[in-house]
Amino acid sequence: MKTIKRWGPPVLLLTPSMILLAVFVYGLIAANFATSATDSHTAAQATGAQPTVFVGIQNYLDLLASEAFQHSLKNLLLYTVVFLVGTMLIGFMWAWLLERPMRGEGLFRSVYLFPMAVSFIASGVVWRWLLNSNEGEAALGLNRLFQMVGLDFLQNPWWNNITWGIAAIALPAIWQLSGYVMALFLAGFRGVPEELREAGRMDGASEWQVYRHVIFPQLSPVALSALIIIGHMSLKAFDLIMSISKPSNYQTKVPAVDMYVFKSSFDYANSAAVGAILLIIVAVLVVPYLIHTSRKEASGR
Amino acid sequence: MRRIGVVATAAAIGLALTACSGGGDGSGDGGGGGDGGTDVEVFTWWAAGSELTGLEALEAVFAEQHPDFTFVNGAVAGGAGSAAKDLLQTRMQAGDPPDTFQAHAGAELTDYISAGQIEDISDLYTEFGLTDAFPQDLLDLLTVDGAIYSVPSNIHRSNVVWANPTVLEAAGIDPSAVPADIDAWIADLEAVQATGVTALSVATTWTQVNLLETVLMADLGPEAYIGLWNGETDWAGAEVTGALEHFETLMSFTNTDRDGLDWPEATQMVIDGTAAYNVMGDWAVAAFEEQGVERGPGFVDFPVPGSDGQFGFLADSFTLPVGAPNPDGATAWLETVGSLEGQVAFNQAKGSIPARTDADPADFSEYQQTAIESYANDAIVPSLAHGAAAPIAWSTAISDATSKYTTGGSDLATYQEELAAAAG
Known part of the structure; x- marks a missing residue:
């Protein structure tokens, strides 16, 4: 009776969300994997008018062997690298500049953080125009700006370059999320007790040495969190690409776009397989982090 | 204890909100044609501009020809029809089809046909006299294994x-x-x-x-x-x-x-x-x-x-889904879509041309008149970019x-x- 009193309310409160999670997250992930292991490539099979056959990992093998999907994966890698390096560097620099309390800090913080409030779709519409690929007389957006300030040699086709185009889509993403990374790092900087700095200075460390050996090492958990957050956002990149480019544009294909295109053409098996591959990539990134943090929490107690 | 009370209240409010949104969906479905058998839900992506004007013109003709039925606009805006197609895909999959839906005529229907989601309406063609009203080239392109599955409402030219x-x-x-x-x-x-x-x-x-x-x-x-x-x-x-x-x-x-x-x-x-x-x-x-x-x-x-002498055709058309809640209403809608009055009213507003060859060209604009003439005389070939060909x-x-x-x-x-x- 006493145990029920103690455990009853929490269990009662948790059960609905547990059931919802079990059905709508894990149940659907299982359904996704099940679909990806069938040959359901047509509308008729999707509705059950024609039978589907279990094909194991055949869809995965076919996808990974196809040149088009390799191109998507390569794009995803390039996008992720540029996005991560860009946001981490810029966010860190901003945080470092704002680290010492100064006048107008609140203003700068807001200015840097505001782009995050804009949805990817809305900013994509603007950036599609800024990143117009016309050069010379018909140039618009950034290319036109380069001409006006005499930097004509900087003109480039932006996202329409077949190899590097996807990196141009990372620019708006960097613009939007650098402020967020800055906020994370700023919190990290503020979390370092003033006493530690003073102790460093007492020991004769120069200002740079204080940063290098006392403060930066304490920021590594923040850096890791930022890396994970930005990294998993990057892997799910879809809305920004859809609003700047179009799903059928080869130069900006990533797995999430492939998943959409497959789904629209009733190829549910391949669509599910692409989804599963994305999930696995994200898991490879996130699960070690989760294990790491839970271990640390356990040992911290 | 007090905290638990707060959480419980929050949970209760959350559940109530969920219930509300669920109720909203339910009534939406009711509007989709379940109640009384007079509502006809027409699912399209004609939500703005000349397309919407066209749909309204067609609705007016429908109200005149079939006063027993009530037109319910199931238009879904966005993405040049891709948002509507996505939603339609979901609804068909879930066994909740609208009474009739817009689709590109021709090969794009193949998927619905092979999935057994739309009815063969060849009989309606004979009943409504469409076999004589539409040109033979068009009928050939609409026919899949001897059967026709949709009634085109308008014709556009791609070339x-x-x-x-x-x-x-x-x-x-x-x-x-x-x-x-x-x-x-x-x-x-x-x-x-x-x-x-x-x-x-x-x-x-x-x-x-x-x-x-x-x-x-x-x-x-x-x-x-x-x-x-x-x-x-x-x-x-x-x-x-x-x-x-x-x-x-x-x-x-x-x-x-x-x-x-x-x-x-x-x-x-x-x-x-x-x-x-x-x-x-x-x-x-x-x-x-x-x-x-x-x-x-x-x-x-x-x-x-x-490509002079060829008419790269694409057409919007309406279907009769398997399991439509109100098949009689949908059939009535198809009759209006195929009728001369319906085609003239719709196409005058939308800027396309009627699929029927018996419309009076004088009712249409200068460009439309040339298109009507080509449509009557040229070889009709299917357009790829708009779903007619593949x-x-x-x-x-x-x-x-x-x-x-x-x-x-x-x-x-x-x-x-x-x-x-x-x-x-």
Whole structure:
């Protein structure tokens, strides 16, 4: 009776969300994997008018062997690298500049953080125009700006370059999320007790040495969190690409776009397989982090 | 204890909200035709502009012809129909079809047909007398294994060139002289390019596919072009290679920012005089008319050179889904869609032309009259970019290959191989 009193309310409160999670997250992930292991490539099979056959990992093998999907994966890698390096560097620099309390800090913080409030779709519409690929007389957006300030040699086709185009889509993403990374790092900087700095200075460390050996090492958990957050956002990149480019544009294909295109053409098996591959990539990134943090929490107690 | 109370209240409110939204969905479905059997839910992506005006005109005719039934507008806006198609896919999958839905006529219906999601309505054609009202070419293209599954409401033409006469004259080209074939057209395009203006404007992938299909029509002729879709013409053959070389040359005249544009922006370049030519379906005429640009002095139009005598058709059509809540209402709607009054009212508003051949051309605008005449006399061939020629998976494969080629991801030989593989 006493145990029920103690455990009853929490269990009662948790059960609905547990059931919802079990059905709508894990149940659907299982359904996704099940679909990806069938040959359901047509509308008729999707509705059950024609039978589907279990094909194991055949869809995965076919996808990974196809040149088009390799191109998507390569794009995803390039996008992720540029996005991560860009946001981490810029966010860190901003945080470092704002680290010492100064006048107008609140203003700068807001200015840097505001782009995050804009949805990817809305900013994509603007950036599609800024990143117009016309050069010379018909140039618009950034290319036109380069001409006006005499930097004509900087003109480039932006996202329409077949190899590097996807990196141009990372620019708006960097613009939007650098402020967020800055906020994370700023919190990290503020979390370092003033006493530690003073102790460093007492020991004769120069200002740079204080940063290098006392403060930066304490920021590594923040850096890791930022890396994970930005990294998993990057892997799910879809809305920004859809609003700047179009799903059928080869130069900006990533797995999430492939998943959409497959789904629209009733190829549910391949669509599910692409989804599963994305999930696995994200898991490879996130699960070690989760294990790491839970271990640390356990040992911290 | 107090905290638990707060959480419990929050949970209760959350549940209540969920229940509300659930209730909202429920009533929406009720509006979809369940109650009383008089509601007819018509699912379209005609949510704005001339399309909406057309739908309203059709609704008025429906109310007159079938006062027993109530029209329920199930239009879904967004993404040139892609949002509607996504939602439709979900609803069909869940066994909750609308009473009737809009779909491109022709091969795009193949998926619904093979999935057993739409009914054979050949009998209705006989009942409503549509077999005689529609041209035989169209009936042949609509027929799948001896059965017809939809009633076209309107016809558009895909193989039309729109040009700015001022820009042409500046390049020393007579706007009233139509080039005889693609080669002659390329000579004109070179002359325009020499003046520094974009010779041919094009937009994102589907408009490039639209250009490709018109070049194929022009170079292959109607029979071989139709053969591409029924397997009689070899995609790997020399004729196709020739057409693809033409396509390559044409693409070299186009604007570099094409992949970021959609058709209105590409057509606007011709209106503004920053481009000389644009190949686009004949809904583009509305873009000129809306801005007060007159046919003749303001713009000229002609079939893509070499495809004269062919009518690249695409059509919106209505279906009878299997398991429609109100099949009688849907049948009544199909009767209105196919009727002369319905077709005239709808197409006057939308700017397309009736699928029936017995409409009086005098009721329509100047461009529409020429389109009606071509439709009556030309060979009718299916458009690829709009679902008339190939099932969705096939046309997706073709757009993928085309985008890869036009962005420099493959050479012409690889492009042709991929097109042949898509047909495989």
